[in-house]
Amino acid sequence: MGSPILNKILARASQRSHVATGDLVVVDVETVVLYDSNFFPVYWRDPLKIADPDRIAVIFDHRVPAPDRSCAQAQITGRKFAEKFGIKRLHDVGYDQGIAHTVAADKGYPLPGTVLVCSDSHTGGGGAFNCAARGIGGPDIIYAAITGKTWFAVCDTIRYDIAGKLRPGVTAKDLFLHIAQIHGDHSNYNVEFGGPGLKNLSLDARRTIATMGTELNAEFSIFEPDDRLEAYIRERNPKAFESQMPDSDATYADRRTLDLDIIEPLVALPDAMIKNAQPVGKVAGEKIDQAFIGSCANGNLDDLAIAAKVVAGRRVAPGVRFLVTPGSQAIYRQALKAGYIETLMDAGAVVTPATCGACGGGHMGVLGAGETCITASTRNFKGRMGDPTARIFMGSPATVAASAIAGVIADPADYMTETLV
Amino acid sequence: MISGRVWKFGDNINTDLMMPGPALYLPEAERVRYVFQANRPGWVDEMRRGDFIIGGSNYGVGSSRPAALSLYNLGVGCLIAESINGLFFRNCVNFGLLALECPGIHAAFQEGQTAIVSVDDFTVRNEQTGQVLKAAAIPRQLVDMMCGGGVFPLLEADGLIAPLPSKEAEVSRSGASV
Numbered sequence: 001m002g003s004p005i006l007n008k009i010l011a012r013a014s015q016r017s018h019v020a021t022g023d024l025v026v027v028d029v030e031t032v033v034l035y036d037s038n039f040f041p042v043y044w045r046d047p048l049k050i051a052d053p054d055r056i057a058v059i060f061d062h063r064v065p066a067p068d069r070s071c072a073q074a075q076i077t078g079r080k081f082a083e084k085f086g087i088k089r090l091h092d093v094g095y096d097q098g099i100a101h102t103v104a105a106d107k108g109y110p111l112p113g114t115v116l117v118c119s120d121s122h123t124g125g126g127g128a129f130n131c132a133a134r135g136i137g138g139p140d141i142i143y144a145a146i147t148g149k150t151w152f153a154v155c156d157t158i159r160y161d162i163a164g165k166l167r168p169g170v171t172a173k174d175l176f177l178h179i180a181q182i183h184g185d186h187s188n189y190n191v192e193f194g195g196p197g198l199k200n201l202s203l204d205a206r207r208t209i210a211t212m213g214t215e216l217n218a219e220f221s222i223f224e225p226d227d228r229l230e231a232y233i234r235e236r237n238p239k240a241f242e243s244q245m246p247d248s249d250a251t252y253a254d255r256r257t258l259d260l261d262i263i264e265p266l267v268a269l270p271d272a273m274i275k276n277a278q279p280v281g282k283v284a285g286e287k288i289d290q291a292f293i294g295s296c297a298n299g300n301l302d303d304l305a306i307a308a309k310v311v312a313g314r315r316v317a318p319g320v321r322f323l324v325t326p327g328s329q330a331i332y333r334q335a336l337k338a339g340y341i342e343t344l345m346d347a348g349a350v351v352t353p354a355t356c357g358a359c360g361g362g363h364m365g366v367l368g369a370g371e372t373c374i375t376a377s378t379r380n381f382k383g384r385m386g387d388p389t390a391r392i393f394m395g396s397p398a399t400v401a402a403s404a405i406a407g408v409i410a411d412p413a414d415y416m417t418e419t420l421v
Numbered sequence: 422m423i424s425g426r427v428w429k430f431g432d433n434i435n436t437d438l439m440m441p442g443p444a445l446y447l448p449e450a451e452r453v454r455y456v457f458q459a460n461r462p463g464w465v466d467e468m469r470r471g472d473f474i475i476g477g478s479n480y481g482v483g484s485s486r487p488a489a490l491s492l493y494n495l496g497v498g499c500l501i502a503e504s505i506n507g508l509f510f511r512n513c514v515n516f517g518l519l520a521l522e523c524p525g526i527h528a529a530f531q532e533g534q535t536a537i538v539s540v541d542d543f544t545v546r547n548e549q550t551g552q553v554l555k556a557a558a559i560p561r562q563l564v565d566m567m568c569g570g571g572v573f574p575l576l577e578a579d580g581l582i583a584p585l586p587s588k589e590a591e592v593s594r595s596g597a598s599v
Binding site for chain 1: 433435437438441442443445446449459478479482483484485487490504506507508511512514515516560562563571572573576577580581582583585
């Protein structure tokens with residue numbers, strides 16, 4: 001019986017010929033990513049040795065630039081750690097600042113066919129690069145940095161075959177909401193994406209989907225490799241890699257087709273995303289106080305481009321705060337050159353430096369009591385972005401941008417048609 | 422064999438309910454006060470050290486924040502749920518909180534009853550009704566970590582991390598991840 005992608009990567013990383021569901025495997029970790037939260041006293045214990053400084057990256061993201069003294073102190077601890085062990089891949093506040101998963105993607109760190117770990121739950125975005133990337137715990141990360149190893153329990157894979165092409169104004173976020181709506185919870189399964197429609201999904205779109213795999217409750221999310229992906233990594237990372245396709249006779253727990261042509265804009269209602277979405281038309285008219293586009297899921301160049309397209313030549317509705325946080329300073333610069341930032345700011349958006357920011361309610365856009373927000377980010381749990389009485393709707397960056405202009409939740413189609421050439 | 426009085430919670434109890442965003446960067450003593458504040462205000466005052474939590478399906482869904490550490494520091498003796506989110510389970514191992522998946526557990530207990538847990542044969546017994554349920558077996562290495570305080574004591578014993586400077590340092594541990 002053949003293996004899905006994940007089993008092949010975990011087998012290689014554990015020097016086994018084959019792994020099976022239920023196996024507990026100890027694997028070599030190619031890349032360990034630490035971020036600012038790791039260096040708070042609750043998590044941090046000073047390693048006395050590390051396995052290999054060239055396999056570690058330190059990227060400050062959750063609360064940068066430091067909004068208070070405890071964050072400043074954590075960053076000092078992180079800088080000292082990088083200096084002590086000669087870690088060259090330190091991405092501090094500055095030119096290479098950004099969300100850990102986004103900066104890692106910018107730099108080509110998630111090598112196809114390898115294992116990458118970070119103690120943030122949205123690490124799975126690296127699965128877009130055919131990399132077995134996932135969030136583990138804080139102590140796990142210290143263990144992985146010291147020993148170069150971690151453990152995983154092997155589980156079954158659900159395969160998604162992608163066909164067709166998304167319609168204009170429909171994004172990867174809508175595809176995620178569709179999967180969450182139709183297929184629900186994926187606990188204790190890996191999810192694998194491939195098929196003929198893959199060529200119609202940009203790497204940014206694949207990253208959105210892989211990142212949101214965490215919100216399907218999947219263990220790992222992983223994409224098949226293709227030429228576009230391999231060229232992207234080779235341009236950025238000199239290390240050799242062997243990407244992994246599934247075996248042609250791979251065993252899956254289930255095999256499902258995703259027809260991109262039929263996906264339509266969806267909005268998840270507050271507090272949950274699994275089986276909690278409606279077509280945007282059903283929630284249109286809901287008044288909002290804040291609209292947010294950002295995070296490792298939706299702070300990509302594609303996301304800023306579609307937001308700019310929606311708001312071009314318009315103004316944000318009075319009483320609405322429209323916050324846009326690029327995923328990295330590199331994306332911010334690209335968006336600046338492409339004119340997206342000017343368009344967004346002319347419309348009245350506040351564009352912030354790259355950080356996790358409002359997504360986790362950490363800083364730069366925290367919600368107050370009773371407020372309503374529509375967000376294109378990772379998660380809409382109760383209290384996630386601030387006060388527990390705030391309501392958080394989740395949509396695509398196009399839907400969020402359209403809502404910012406309308407002042408109420410709005411269908412992006414009404415805005416796309418006028419601006420598309 | 423350990424036993425404890427049980428508190429029952431439902432499905433999809435997420436990390437933000439155990440450790441909400443505003444509590445993330447507070448000192449530990451203040452942070453544990455926020456556990457279940459949104460869904461069950463006052464619980465931290467009602468529960469006693471050694472009590473157990475019984476959860477529904479997908480317990481601990483959400484982020485990598487050390488919510489398991491808050492339960493550990495409150496003195497939760499054991500978490501038993503219909504199913505446990507993979508990342509949260511890892512953090513139970515990491516921080517030394519005994520956590521078991523046990524199908525049927527939610528229906529088998531009324532709140533306030535006593536559960537008796539054995540990690541030798543992975544059974545859970547209801548002291549009042551006598552019903553015995555079988556929990557999912559966990560590899561011995563992971564059970565040892567859960568019962569031995571988690572990852573840090575292991576690394577410390579092998580001389581791989583620096584010992585904590587003092588007992589006070591542990592008490593004042595603060596900060597977390599989103």
